[in-house]
Amino acid sequence: MEGFAGKVAVVTGAGSGIGRALAIELGRSGAKVAISDVNVEGLADTERQLKAIGAEVKADRLNVTEREAFLAYADAVNEHFGKVNQIYNNAGIAYTGDIEVSPFKDIERVMDVDFWGVVNGTKAFLPHLIASGDGHVINVSSVFGLFSSPGQAAYNAAKFAVRGFTEALRQEMVLAGHPVAVTTVHPGGIKTAIARNATVAEGLDRDELAKLFDKRLAHTSPQRAARIILEAVRKKRARVLVGADAKVLDILVRLTGSGYQRLFLTVTGRLIPRS
Numbered sequence: 001m002e003g004f005a006g007k008v009a010v011v012t013g014a015g016s017g018i019g020r021a022l023a024i025e026l027g028r029s030g031a032k033v034a035i036s037d038v039n040v041e042g043l044a045d046t047e048r049q050l051k052a053i054g055a056e057v058k059a060d061r062l063n064v065t066e067r068e069a070f071l072a073y074a075d076a077v078n079e080h081f082g083k084v085n086q087i088y089n090n091a092g093i094a095y096t097g098d099i100e101v102s103p104f105k106d107i108e109r110v111m112d113v114d115f116w117g118v119v120n121g122t123k124a125f126l127p128h129l130i131a132s133g134d135g136h137v138i139n140v141s142s143v144f145g146l147f148s149s150p151g152q153a154a155y156n157a158a159k160f161a162v163r164g165f166t167e168a169l170r171q172e173m174v175l176a177g178h179p180v181a182v183t184t185v186h187p188g189g190i191k192t193a194i195a196r197n198a199t200v201a202e203g204l205d206r207d208e209l210a211k212l213f214d215k216r217l218a219h220t221s222p223q224r225a226a227r228i229i230l231e232a233v234r235k236k237r238a239r240v241l242v243g244a245d246a247k248v249l250d251i252l253v254r255l256t257g258s259g260y261q262r263l264f265l266t267v268t269g270r271l272i273p274r275s
């Protein structure tokens with residue numbers, strides 16, 4: 001893809017799924033990539049694939065919830081490549097469980113990774129992105145940042161928070177006159193390991209939920225998702241809906257206002273097993 005040659009791009013959660021596909025597509029497009037993940041085996045695999053296509057890559061184990069480590073990592077990446085142009089705050093986890101039966105710690109864990117991980121990455125890299133004169137923050141929310149669903153309260157809260165945070169950032173960058181574009185990403189169902197890596201509340205069957213996700217909900221390949229996201233980044237779009245499902249759901253929510261809740265209840269009630 002055009003527009004990425006020579007850019008330095010940082011991708012979190014690059015050891016699997018959308019993060020891996022983003023890193024590889026960026027590498028193919030001539031970007032230099034800094035990849036990280038908590039899963040070092042997955043990360044090493046992505047690094048091997050990037051090296052095989054001749055991309056310049058720096059790979060590091062990084063837990064996005066560890067703020068001090070993230071700040072030090074941002075400086076290290078900037079020093080290594082001499083600049084940073086783009087951060088893809090992509091690392092994330094899923095959790096299914098009704099609020100009534102979900103322990104505080106499970107809700108907090110989702111917020112820690114999916115929301116605070118994004119805040120940590122944005123703040124750690126922002127000074128370097130501004131200094132580059134050509135920066136871009138890309139934060140991965142979800143369709144679950146557009147509407148809520150029973151059993152997804154923790155994930156909904158984190159993804160709505162990412163959306164709110166990122167939309168404010170975009171306006172702030174314009175007001176401050178900083179050379180930093182900002183994009184919020186709302187993927188629909190993407191064929192990744194997210195459901196297999198997920199945790200669930202007691203009484204729910206994780207394998208059944210993962211099967212349901214893989215067979216009925218995940219329609220878009222991570223490679224296609226990465227190309228859609230990079231096209232939006234190239235055009236400096238405020239937001240990008242990934243997949244036909246995301247587009248349809250966005251329209252439904254806009255048309256029905258709060259009415260979507262009753263509409264979706266029937267569907268999710270039938271589809272998703274309750275604990």
Ligand SMILES: NC(=O)c1ccc[n+]([C@@H]2O[C@H](COP(=O)([O-])OP(=O)(O)OC[C@H]3O[C@@H](n4cnc5c(N)ncnc54)[C@H](O)[C@@H]3O)[C@@H](O)[C@H]2O)c1
Pocket residue numbers: 012013014015016017018019036037038039042062063064065090091092093094113117140141142143186187188189190191192193194195197218
């Ligand atoms: N797959 C989908 O249908 C879908 C839909 C909407 C949004 N998303 C979002 O897309 C992003 C990528 O998800 P994916 O589908 O590729 O899932 P995935 O499970 O395939 O990949 C996520 C990666 O993030 C890493 N990760 C998890 N916790 C981490 C942490 N604390 N620090 C660093 N890395 C961590 C995992 O090890 C994994 O490699 C997530 O933010 C997810 O919420 C996915």
